[in-house]
Amino acid sequence: QVKPAETSSTPSYVYDDWLVGRLKIFPKKGDLSNPNSWRGIMLLGAVSKVLSSILSEILQDLLHEEGMEEQCGFTTKRGFSDGSFTLRMVLQKRHEHNLDSWAVFVDLVKAFDTVDRGMESQNSRS
Numbered sequence: 001q002v003k004p005a006e007t008s009s010t011p012s013y014v015y016d017d018w019l020v021g022r023l024k025i026f027p028k029k030g031d032l033s034n035p036n037s038w039r040g041i042m043l044l045g046a047v048s049k050v051l052s053s054i055l056s057e058i059l060q061d062l063l064h065e066e067g068m069e070e071q072c073g074f075t076t077k078r079g080f081s082d083g084s085f086t087l088r089m090v091l092q093k094r095h096e097h098n099l100d101s102w103a104v105f106v107d108l109v110k111a112f113d114t115v116d117r118g119m120e121s122q123n124s125r126s
Contacts, residue, residue: 018048 022043030037072083
C-alpha cells in the first residue's frame with residue numbers, strides 16, 4: 001500500500017514496507033537482568049537500507065556544511081578524543097587567566113533508554 005508522506009512539504013509517497021523494521025535484541029556479556037547487557041539491532045528491508053544510507057549521507061553533509069564544530073564523537077572526522085582535547089585546552093587557558101569555567105556532560109545513552117524491556121524479552125522469545 002502506498003500513502004502520502006506526512007512530514008514532507010512536497011508531494012511524495014512512501015510504501016508501508018519502507019517504514020517497517022524488526023528489532024532483534026542480543027545478549028552481551030554480564031548480568032542479563034541488566035538492560036545494558038543487551039544490544040538491539042534493527043533489521044530493515046533492502047529498500048529501507050538504501051533510503052537510510054541516503055538520509056545518513058545527507059545529514060552528515062548538512063552537519064559539516066553548517067559548521068557544527070562542537071559536535072564530536074559520532075562524526076566521521078572528529079572523534080571523542082578530539083573534543084576531549086579541545087575542552088581540556090580551553091579549560092586550561094581559562095584557568096591560566098583566572099576565569100571561571102563551567103562544563104556540563106549529558107549521558108545521551110540514558111536519554112534514549114526508554115524501551116520497555118519486558119516487551120523486548122517477550123518478542124525475542126516468539
